[in-house]
Amino acid sequence: MKPVRVVVVGGGFAGLRCLGLLRRGSSALALTLVDPSPESVFRPLLPDVIAGKIALRRLLLPLDPFCARNRAEFVKEAAERTEGEEIVLASGRRLPFDQLVVACGASPAFFGNDAAREIAFPLYSAADAARLLRRTEDVIVSGRPHSFVVVGGGYTGLEAATALAWRIRRRVPPDRRGNFAVRIVELAPRILGRLPDRFALPAARAAVRLGVEISTGARIGSVSPDAIEIDGRRSGDFTLVWSAGVAAEAFAGRIDSPRDRQGRLLVGPDLRLPGRKNVYALGDCAAFADGKEVLRMAVQFSRGEGEAAARNILRQVRGEDSLPFRPRDLGWLIPVASWRAWGEVLGLPVGGRLGALFHYAMCVHRTHRLADRIGIAGDLLRALFRGAP
DSSP states (O other), X not given: OOOOEEEEEOXXXXXXXXXXXXXXXXXXXXXXXXXXXXXXXXXXXXXXXXXXXXXGGGGEEEXXXXXXXXXXXXXXXXXXXXXXXXXXXTTSOEEEOSEEEEXXXXXXXXXXXXXXXXXXXXXXXXXXXXXXXHHHHHHHHHOOOEEEEEEOOSHHHHHHHHHHHHHHHHHSXXXXXXXXXXXXXXXXXXXXXXXXXXHHHXXXXXXXXXXXXXXXXXXXXXXXXXXXXXXXXXXXXXXXXEOSOEEEOHHHHTSSSOBOTTXXXXXXXXXXXXXXXXXXXXXXXXXXXXXXEEOOOOHHHHHHHHHHHHHHHHHHHXXXXXXXXXXXXXXXXXXXXXXXXXXXXXXXXXXXXXXXXXXXXXXXXXXXXXXXXXXXXXXXXXXXXXXXX
16 A cells, blocks of 8 residues: 655745654554755844854754654655645645645735835745845944834834844944944824734833934835935935835646635644645645634644644544644734733733743744754843843
């Protein structure tokens, strides 16, 4: 009897959790992981890399050894599309599957602004973090007047802006800090617009105390390598940091199945695509409705979906019915670089330094390897005891 072939597309939180639990549940499955990147990155702590609190290497999980431990084939290629019961890779290679797990995640959305796409610095991958870190250091070393323009006043924009401001404070003497500006540009009337005032306002105030300028109701005009236009005013000597939103990866968009406005695949109660008995969608590329609301993109839900999909695939292999996914919301936190965070934990509001403690504790807990957990905790303690700039 041939083993059941399970192909997981995407080496993020959902895909890796699913693959690992599938191997634990059955030694007979033929597992394959498809991802163009050689490593998985712990994305929630990327702003802390920019701030200078954590070394980037702590956040990287090499996929080759992970797959070797789980007796899975690792295919370091991009998945292009599905054709029947096969995945077509960028090289043209075809991978047949009996069960497919689509967990390819999301990527920055530029909403047709190709000029911004060409010069922007997103903060969504390890390569993004390394590139922005090099740029920031080059700017600081040059000493010339420079502006960091962060487009988007959501979670990522706030974290990126405060991380940049924190790094500038740590690296630049007080008499030269005036040469550098960090500015959030947000089209909406305020940043963190979807959050209640009791969380959004103190987070915004903390950003301002770090020296971040917040421009709301503002529009980006023409963009070129030499200048950017904001509300009709042009300025040069800038770095464009893009955090204006994300959309599902292109592979998810090429699957013939209903999607939401972000391109996320709509899934049923058991995380399968409508009418597809052997195709699951998980994590940031999937839209799961818990009641009337679609689950937000969050690590806890990606991991939970990975667990639920693995359980259901194993049940299918045994000839049993699948079970619905029951998400558990432990809470959310919006951190700023000054060791503070605001949000909810187990339904209770938290803020300030206690919020930051919860944020970092959960991040350390969810990191894949013990060595990285110890390394991250050590880096954070060293950064904390260096004191505020």
